[in-house]
Amino acid sequence: MKTPKRLAPLIEDKIIDEVLSQLMSGKEATVYTVACGSEVRCAKVYKEAAKRSFKKAVQYKEGRKVRNSRRARAMEKGSNFGREQEEEIWQNTEADALYKLANAGVRVPKPYGCFNGVLLMELITDQEGYVAPRLNDVDLNPEQARHGHAVMMQNVIRMLCAGLIHGDLSEFNVLMDEHGPVIIDLPQAVNAAGNNNAKGMLERDVRNMTNYYGQFAPELLEGHYAIEIWALFEKGDLTPDTKLTGTVKPDTLPADVDSVMLEIKAALEEQEELLQQKRDAEESD
Numbered sequence: 001m002k003t004p005k006r007l008a009p010l011i012e013d014k015i016i017d018e019v020l021s022q023l024m025s026g027k028e029a030t031v032y033t034v035a036c037g038s039e040v041r042c043a044k045v046y047k048e049a050a051k052r053s054f055k056k057a058v059q060y061k062e063g064r065k066v067r068n069s070r071r072a073r074a075m076e077k078g079s080n081f082g083r084e085q086e087e088e089i090w091q092n093t094e095a096d097a098l099y100k101l102a103n104a105g106v107r108v109p110k111p112y113g114c115f116n117g118v119l120l121m122e123l124i125t126d127q128e129g130y131v132a133p134r135l136n137d138v139d140l141n142p143e144q145a146r147h148g149h150a151v152m153m154q155n156v157i158r159m160l161c162a163g164l165i166h167g168d169l170s171e172f173n174v175l176m177d178e179h180g181p182v183i184i185d186l187p188q189a190v191n192a193a194g195n196n197n198a199k200g201m202l203e204r205d206v207r208n209m210t211n212y213y214g215q216f217a218p219e220l221l222e223g224h225y226a227i228e229i230w231a232l233f234e235k236g237d238l239t240p241d242t243k244l245t246g247t248v249k250p251d252t253l254p255a256d257v258d259s260v261m262l263e264i265k266a267a268l269e270e271q272e273e274l275l276q277q278k279r280d281a282e283e284s285d
Helices: 005-012 057-061 069-077 080-103 142-161 198-214 218-222 225-235 257-284
Strands: 018-025 029-036 039-046 111-114 118-122 174-177 180-183
Touching: 005 018, 005 029, 005 039, 005 118, 018 039, 039 080, 080 111, 080 118, 142 180, 142 198, 142 218, 142 225, 198 218, 198 225
Parallel strands: none
Antiparallel strands: 018 029, 029 039, 039 118, 111 118, 174 180
């Protein structure tokens, strides 16, 4: 195929040898399969800020540290340089998260580096060597659903112990290879300790995964996994190998009406995002 403009410098620098095909195009990036020597890898080309449709980006950026004071001031002022720096940080967040999570024992694609807005990483394949399907395209029996849910909760826990929350986790951001689920799409990864929205985002990630697996194993819907995870995290008792019971009871104090209305609004936005992800997935198939 014709080489996309953003990938031409990687070929010139011999980082990749050839662009093979477009794999998918989503709300924040277009992904290609590329040849690197004898291997086929993924090249994720991030869209420019003005062309991205990812919502609520400010919520995800909260808590991300900028060590360079000049860069931080420029970003606060919103200057051209500041916007360039902010874009660079956004583009490098996923690569940084992949390296960190891989070291923490979370199943994610192996990263090979980020080059001027292009993330080069492992291509996840199935047992036959074809591109691995998304979780939403896989049929599960109750036993497989229970096992898959337990594996995903363990991954969520290990992410949190490493200081990160996915922030956009759903059946559309999980691939299934022969060994089980692999978590993808992390440019919006959240700093668990520095983001005021962290708890809500963790709850949403866990709820999305539980609701999906709960279609095949309804008893999972009765668990309170996010509450249990966050309670252990706040007390400092959460470890990468923590086993959940799902039996922690939710808070029964009188509801804050304003907070409830905000949660309803967030839930509606979340549902719209999931529907958009489904439409994106159907368009890329």
